[in-house]
């Protein structure tokens with residue numbers, strides 16, 4: 001049995017293209033593998049709080065020395081990390097907001113990238129002191145944007161701070177493979193958007209087919 005963590009980050013609950021795509025992915029997955037466990041985390045509806053000085057102090061205090069208040073401070077982070085650690089595949093439906101990720105998704109990332117929980121830090125490693133503690137996870141990014149041409153080597157790829165940022169952060173969380181399906185040109189509503197929408201919805205079952213076929217290699 002595998003565990004999927006299904007995250008949605010769109011602030012829109014109606015008409016959200018990224019939510020439709022992630023729901024489609026999960027539906028296709030369940031058809032193929034009904035016994036897998038799906039953990040749901042909707043940060044678009046319920047964004048985690050931003051990290052604070054008290055949170056940082058608690059996270060950087062050795063576990064054995066944490067006060068009751070510090071342990072309370074990290075309770076949500078512990079819960080979110082627990083959901084992530086259990087998961088083999090993380091499926092994220094996300095919009096592009098201001099060329100990057102929504103603040104709700106960044107808040108989730110800030111809650112789960114935590115020293116001695118999800119990464120270790122050791123200056124003896126030279127220029128790369130940070131190492132993920134987890135490994136072998138797969139990330140699926142299902143995104144929607146108003147403009148387009150953001151994918152690699154396309155005309156607006158340099159303005160894409162959404163996918164590279166998510167991928168970099170998830171490397172710290174043990175992700176070793178990632179896949180991106182993007183709906184583009186939502187704001188144009190033209191033929192490019194229709195094609196992008198159709199291509200994305202066709203790509204989802206293909207990706208599910210590929211991932212479930214090679215599930216033992218994940």
Ligand SMILES: Cc1cc2nc3c(=O)[nH]c(=O)nc-3n(C[C@H](O)[C@H](O)[C@H](O)COP(=O)(O)O)c2cc1C
Nearest residue numbers: 010016017018095096097098099144145146147186
């Ligand atoms: C606050 C906000 C900021 C946005 N910023 C961008 C942007 O920088 N680039 C872009 O291409 N689209 C941008 N958009 C358009 C969204 O990415 C687009 O509407 C997408 O479909 C939203 O995802 P959703 O349909 O899942 O809600 C923005 C939309 C909103 C509401």
